[in-house]
């Protein structure tokens with residue numbers, strides 16, 4: 001028998017495998033964490049956009065959650081696409097008294113422009129889920145909605161990360177710079193310190209699912225017991241290589257490359273190889 005950390009993703013699907021549940025499970029597998037999933041919405045989408053969405057009932061989502069939580073309690077949980085207020089309330093109820101590290105990727109709009117969260121939920125997520133988060137990973141448009149001001153500079157991103165922690169009640173927040181220009185800089189505030197995670201910006205259209213992949217990598221490292229700062233450092237390295245070495249797949253915004261980091265390694269790769 002082998003002991004292994006497990007992680008759970010609660011999110012929507014992508015049948016082409018670049019975003020959502022499918023991307024999360026690929027990351028968990030790559031990072032040597034046992035991956036589990038609860039589906040909130042089934043999404044007909046591909047690299048060209050979202051064609052349609054079917055939400056599962058809250059009752060059925062609860063049954064999936066109970067199936068996992070009563071059998072294989074995960075060492076970390078992430079949520080991605082949670083489209084409705086009722087789904088948020090259910091997840092808040094389930095996680096309210098939990099001590100399991102919890103990563104929120106507050107998915108609101110797909111890169112293709114299709115809304116993945118209804119408008120009321122954008123308000124409600126602030127009150128229901130954000131206060132339960134170990135770390136929240138908004139991109140710039142999502143952070144702007146959460147904090148209510150424009151984000152154009154690193155100073156703005158710092159202010160937003162601080163507000164998400166100090167006023168909205170998350171333990172940590174990282175505002176991602178994928179939607180800004182210049183270097184790809186993400187700003188983390190963990191309640192004590194600000195940290196910058198920086199990489200070259202690659203000129204590529206293969207950015208489908210970057211946010212899902214990044215937050216799943218953070219979740220995997222938290223499941224293995226890393227601190228938020230160390231988990232984000234790993235997550236940033238993983239997503240950077242996944243973007244740097246794109247796969248020739250899809251007619252639109254293609255998926256990232258989950259084997260990208262194998263070409264150059266990650267800070268913690270040695271640990272895996274040594275095991």
Ligand SMILES: Nc1ncnc2c1ncn2[C@@H]1O[C@H](COP(=O)(O)OP(=O)(O)O)[C@@H](O)[C@H]1O
Pocket residue numbers: 138139140176177178179184185186199200201202203204207209210211212214236239240243
């Ligand atoms: N073109 C790029 N080159 C390098 N890193 C990028 C690029 N686009 C996004 N990133 C990084 O990918 C991660 C996900 O960011 P982002 O694309 O903003 O998320 P989302 O998918 O939620 O919009 C962040 O670490 C960001 O800095």
Ligand SMILES: Cc1ncc(COP(=O)(O)O)c(N)n1
Pocket residue numbers: 011012013014019020021043045080081107109110111112116207208209210211212
């Ligand atoms: C189920 C699901 N979750 C999240 C995203 C966001 O990913 P992106 O912003 O890269 O389109 C997506 N397209 N689909």
